[in-house]
Structures are given as structure tokens and as C-alpha cells.
Amino acid sequence: MNLAQRVKSLKSSPTIALNSRVQQLSKEGHDIVNLTVGEPDFATPLAIVERAIAALQQGRTKYGPAGGGLALRQAVSSKLLQENRLAYAPEEIVAGCGAKEILCHLFLALVNPGDEILLPAPYWVSYEDQIKLAEGRPQIIPPEVDRANHLLLTPAMLERFATPRTVGLVLCSPNNPAGSVLSPESLLELGAYLTSKNWWIISDEIYEYFSFETPHRSLLELYPELRSRFILVNGLSKSFAMTGWRVGYAAGPAAVIGAVKTLQSHSSTCLPPFIEAAAEWALSQGAELMRVEIAAMKAKRDLVVELAQQLPDIEFFSPQGAFYLFMDLRPLLAKSEQYANGSSLAWCEALLDQQKVAVVPGEAFGTPGYLRISYACSPEKIREGFRRLALFIKA
Numbered sequence: 001m002n003l004a005q006r007v008k009s010l011k012s013s014p015t016i017a018l019n020s021r022v023q024q025l026s027k028e029g030h031d032i033v034n035l036t037v038g039e040p041d042f043a044t045p046l047a048i049v050e051r052a053i054a055a056l057q058q059g060r061t062k063y064g065p066a067g068g069g070l071a072l073r074q075a076v077s078s079k080l081l082q083e084n085r086l087a088y089a090p091e092e093i094v095a096g097c098g099a100k101e102i103l104c105h106l107f108l109a110l111v112n113p114g115d116e117i118l119l120p121a122p123y124w125v126s127y128e129d130q131i132k133l134a135e136g137r138p139q140i141i142p143p144e145v146d147r148a149n150h151l152l153l154t155p156a157m158l159e160r161f162a163t164p165r166t167v168g169l170v171l172c173s174p175n176n177p178a179g180s181v182l183s184p185e186s187l188l189e190l191g192a193y194l195t196s197k198n199w200w201i202i203s204d205e206i207y208e209y210f211s212f213e214t215p216h217r218s219l220l221e222l223y224p225e226l227r228s229r230f231i232l233v234n235g236l237s238k239s240f241a242m243t244g245w246r247v248g249y250a251a252g253p254a255a256v257i258g259a260v261k262t263l264q265s266h267s268s269t270c271l272p273p274f275i276e277a278a279a280e281w282a283l284s285q286g287a288e289l290m291r292v293e294i295a296a297m298k299a300k301r302d303l304v305v306e307l308a309q310q311l312p313d314i315e316f317f318s319p320q321g322a323f324y325l326f327m328d329l330r331p332l333l334a335k336s337e338q339y340a341n342g343s344s345l346a347w348c349e350a351l352l353d354q355q356k357v358a359v360v361p362g363e364a365f366g367t368p369g370y371l372r373i374s375y376a377c378s379p380e381k382i383r384e385g386f387r388r389l390a391l392f393i394k395a
């Protein structure tokens with residue numbers, strides 16, 4: 001018996017797989033510094049947890065509507081207005097089981113077989129496979145940096161990879177895995193270019209609270225004329241440390257939102273209503289609820305930059321947001337006989353083997369020769385990780 005063609009070329013999420021492997025090794029007693037997964041180390045605020053418990057006790061334990069209940073969509077609508085200065089009615093909003101589920105349904109809703117989606121690298125692991133699942137073709141745009149090692153995304157870079165089959169572009173700022181943030185100037189430049197293109201713009205803004213230098217701004221706020229083609233994706237996983245709760249949402253044209261709801265009605269069905277109750281309250285509090293945690297993450301960003309600057313032969317993208325440091329190993333790999341083929345995968349495996357530090361190799365993000373460090377862990381773990389990393393590089 002054969003599996004369907006559609007799943008044969010899919011790979012499991014490498015970030016999820018690596019994290020599970022490292023957790024298993026740790027359980028078996030190995031002393032591993034886990035810098036793999038993008039998951040805040042702080043706990044979900046107790047007040048959010050209490051909302052879920054109260055809702056469970058009140059019996060909010062049955063099916064809810066596909067697309068999210070009205071109260072949750074109203075909470076998202078208020079959040080978008082207050083924090084992002086974007087006006088969306090509840091009918092233009094869909095909530096579901098994580099931004100990952102929403103994105104998967106979005107690609108199914110927007111992509112016909114053979115359609116191309118522009119995907120700037122490095123990109124978060126799941127976009128590529130989700131586009132392929134929808135029988136689309138990811139057009140991967142190789143990274144370019146300026147002199148200060150800021151990752152760029154310019155109209156010229158998009159234009160080079162656009163074809164008559166291009167139907168959309170994925171934006172992710174603050175960026176996983178690069179930690180980069182699109183500057184207001186580059187957003188202006190991109191927006192002006194995109195108004196001349198009839199593409200869907202899928203804007204993943206899940207790291208919006210972790211924009212350390214400039215407050216997060218959605219491209220749509222700067223270019224409201226993109227509204228009929230713009231889909232904003234966000235979720236509570238990162239902002240409120242709720243990865244396991246699985247709450248994501250999107251705002252966009254009602255027809256697109258309706259298609260996602262229909263897909264949900266045949267798959268995930270609904271968010272658990274007691275989770276919705278907690279999410280509504282978290283959204284009503286906004287970034288203010290997480291002020292201390294966000295400041296702590298910025299301090300950790302400063303720490304990793306300081307430590308990474310001390311590593312010989314390592315360059316990295318200037319990290320201005322999210323909670324990742326993306327390192328360019330290529331100068332180092334070029335010097336070594338063993339890794340001269342540019343495989344950061346082999347290098348990262350040896351790092352795990354010899355120094356028990358787990359990181360994600362660049363291959364996962366469409367950029368062999370790089371690696372991603374998640375610094376969403378304790379400062380002690382970060383220091384120990386870098387101590388071992390320095391030893392490994394020296395050896």
C-alpha cells in the first residue's frame with residue numbers, strides 16, 4: 001500500500017522534532033543545553049490560567065463555532081484597533097488552534113496547484129511544507145544583508161523571483177529565525193512596490209511584542225490600500241507564553257476568512273471554549289500584561305549579542321526582535337576539512353554529541369551554513385550554552 005503523493009515529500013517540523021529529541025535525552029539524564037525551540041521560558045500568567053479554570057467550572061466544555069466564538073473575535077478586533085490601529089469587524093476575523101493551523105488553512109484557501117508564493121529566506125520551517133501541501137511552489141528568496149548585518153527585504157529582491165505564476169508573499173517581522181525586524185523605511189518601500197502587484201500578502205506578526213528597537217508596525221497600517229489582499233496572522237503562543245494552549249488568529253477579507261472557517265469546520269472544528277475564555281482576557285490586557293517578560297527578553301537579546309561577539313569567525317544577523325540569534329557559520333565551515341561541504345546540519349549534530357548543546361541547523365530554514373539559537377531560556381542556560389559553543393569552536 002502506498003501513501004499519497006502529497007505527504008511523501010513532506011518532512012516533519014524539524015524544530016518540533018529536535019525539541020522532542022532533546023527533551024527525551026534530558027529525561028534520560030543527559031545534561032543538555034536546549035537552545036532549539038522557539039518557546040518563551042516564562043509561565044503563562046496565572047490570571048490567564050485562572051480564567052480557563054473558571055470557564056471549565058462554568059461548563060464551557062462543549063463544541064464552539066468554527067472560526068472562534070463572537071466574544072473572542074470581538075476581543076481580537078479590539079486588540080487590532082488598540083495595539084495595531086487596524087479596524088477589523090468580527091466577520092473579518094478567524095481564530096483557531098494556533099497560528100500554524102490558521103496558516104495551513106490559509107495556504108489551502110489561497111493557493112492553486114502550481115501557484116508560486118514568494119518566501120524570503122531564512123523562513124520559519126512550516127511555511128514551505130504548508131505551501132507544498134496546498135500543491136503550491138515556494139519561491140525561496142536568498143538572504144541579503146546590509147553593512148550592519150541587518151537582514152534586508154527589498155522590492156529588487158522580490159522582483160528577481162517574481163513570475164507570472166506568483167500569487168503571494170509571506171512576510172514575517174519580527175522574524176523567525178533571523179531575529180530581524182523590517183525597518184519603517186523598508187516597510188514603506190515594500191508597501192509602495194506591493195501596491196502595484198496583485199498578490200496575497202500573508203503577514204505573520206506573531207512576534208510583535210518582541211520588537212526591541214522600534215515598536216511593531218504592521219505594513220497594513222502604513223498601506224491601507226493593501227487591505228483587500230492582506231491577511232494578518234497572529235497568535236497568543238509567543239506574546240502571552242501560551243504555546244501549549246494553541247490559540248492563533250487571522251484578520252483579512254471576509255471571503256478568505258470564510259474559506260478558512262469552512263476548512264476548520266471539517267478539521268479542527270473549534271477552539272476549546274474554556275481556552276477561548278482565557279484568550280479573550282489575555283487579549284483584553286495586551287502587551288502591558290507582559291511588560292516585565294518582554295523587558296527580560298530584551299536583556300537576554302543583549303546578552304547573546306555580547307556573547308556571540310566573542311566567538312571567533314562567527315557572524316550573525318543583527319537581532320532586533322523575536323527571540324532568536326541566527327549565526328553564519330560559513331566562514332568557520334570553510335576553514336574546516338570536516339565540514340567544508342557547508343553542512344551546518346553535521347556541525348550541529350557534532351555540537352550536540354560533543355558539547356551537549358542543541359541548536360537548529362540552518363537547513364531547517366532554507367539556509368544551509370547557518371544555525372539558529374533560541375535565547376528564550378534562562379541567562380544561566382544562555383551563558384553555559386555559549387561557554388560550550390566556544391569550546392566546540394576552539395576544538
Ligand code: PMP
Nearest residue numbers: 098099100124176206235237248
Ligand atoms: N509563525 C511563526 C513565525 C512561528 O515562529 C510560529 C511558532 N510556532 C508560528 C507561526 C506558529 O505558532 P502557533 O501555532 O503556536 O500559534
Ligand code: GLU
Nearest residue numbers: 013015016036037038125
Ligand atoms: N515556532 C517555534 C520554533 O520555530 C516553535 C516550533 C514550531 O512550531 O515550529 O521553534
